[in-house]
Amino acid sequence: MNKRQLLRAGLLGLSALALAGAGHAQDFPPKKAVTMMVGFAPGGAADAAARLIAKKLGENVGQTIVVDNKAGAGGNIAHQLTANGPTDGSMLLFGSIGPLTIAPHMMKLPYDPFKDLAPVSGGVHFPNVLVVNANSGIKSLADFVAAARKQADAVSFASTGSGSASHLTGELFAQAIKAEMLHVPYKGGAPAMQDLLAGRFTGYFAAPPTALPHIESGKLTPLATTGLVRPAYMPSIPTVAESGYPGFEALNWYAFVAPAKTPTPILDRWNQEIVKVLNDREVREALGKLGLTPHPTARSELTDFMRKESAKWGAIVRERKITAE
Incomplete structure (x- = not known):
């Protein structure tokens, strides 16, 4: 093959690569x-936010987006299914703080969040709110702490x-008040x-969308929120930080990820579309009514x-000696 033939072959190869990229x-x-996977049962915060976002996203891209709830193992089941899912862009995961950044420090997982899942965009974040049954006799955070300190x-x-x-928030709070509390795990916020409404345990660091209707109806008593500042939708409820535990902060969050081998151009397009939806005024207002703050990001920002x-929650897992139940 002469030089002209080599050059021609090289150019053809580059053209083929370009076309392949364009094809993706x-x-x-x-x-x-x-499919938009959600790791928790229908009716909770993750489900409410995912369905709201999926509806607008589907309208914008002109494709049906089906929310698929795969509850169990603290959300890890949905994350594993996504890690092994189709890589053609047809699967997204409304991933959560637990499986993405906490569970890897507690157990050996069949997936690596940083290797088997690709970041797409931040989703929403919010503080939890500590609530108790209105018939519990507990009226304030001080009452709750006093009860917890009576005996382990x-x-x-x-x-x-x-x-x-919600589990790690409880552990962080137990550490802050120097008391031991009994952890009762469920498969989602709704159950x-x-x-809690049936009085089967004392308290719950709940997501606002799950708790607000029952606070407003008088069935639950809110004791404190877990952010550094009071949420605009709960202005009368103090934070844990201002209630005698300065610096206490535990935010819950959800973010969009996809199977790691999904082509970069498709991941970038999903990022653009999701950021567009999360910046939409009507979507932001609807999420705000649920007590959720939109958190759109670049893909690299989500990784950081x-x-x-x-790193933050791994330290708590080690200090509290938390293991998978």
Whole structure:
């Protein structure tokens, strides 16, 4: 093969690569319905936010987006299914703080959040709110702490699963008040809330969308929120930080990720579309009514954020000697 033939072959090869890349880009949106995985049962915060976002996202890209709830193992089941899912852009995961940044420090997982899942965009974040049954006799955070300090495990708290944000928030709080509380894991916010209303445990660091209707109806008593400042939708409820535990902060969050081998052009397109939805005025207002703050990010920003969160919660897991139940 002479030089001219070599040059021609090289140019043809580059053209083929360019066309292949363009082909991937043109496969957006995917020709088949898109699945948005959620790791918790219907009715909780993750489900409410995912369905709201999925509806607008589907309208914008012109493709059906089906929310698929795969509850269990603190959300890890949905994350594993996504890690092993189709890489054509037809699967997204509304991933959560627990499986993405906490669970890897507690157990050996069949997936690596930083290797088997690709960041797409931040989703939403919010503080939890510590609530108790209105008939519990507990009227303030001081009452709750006093009950917890009487004896180990005298107070119980629910979570959306071992290693979830609500679980680690409870552990962080137990550390702050120097008391031991009994952890009661559930498969999602909705079933945990049902049992709190039935009086089957003491308290729950709940997501606002799950708790607000029952606070407004008078069935639950809110004691404190877990951010550094009071949320605009709960202005009368003090934070843990201002109630005698300065610096206490535990935010819950959800972010969009996809199977790691999804082509970069498709991941970039999903990022653009999700950021667009999260910046939409109507979507932001609807999420705000649920007590959720939109958190759109660049893909690289989400990676950095996840690594910082992983370091923070990994330290709590080690200090509290938390293991999978």
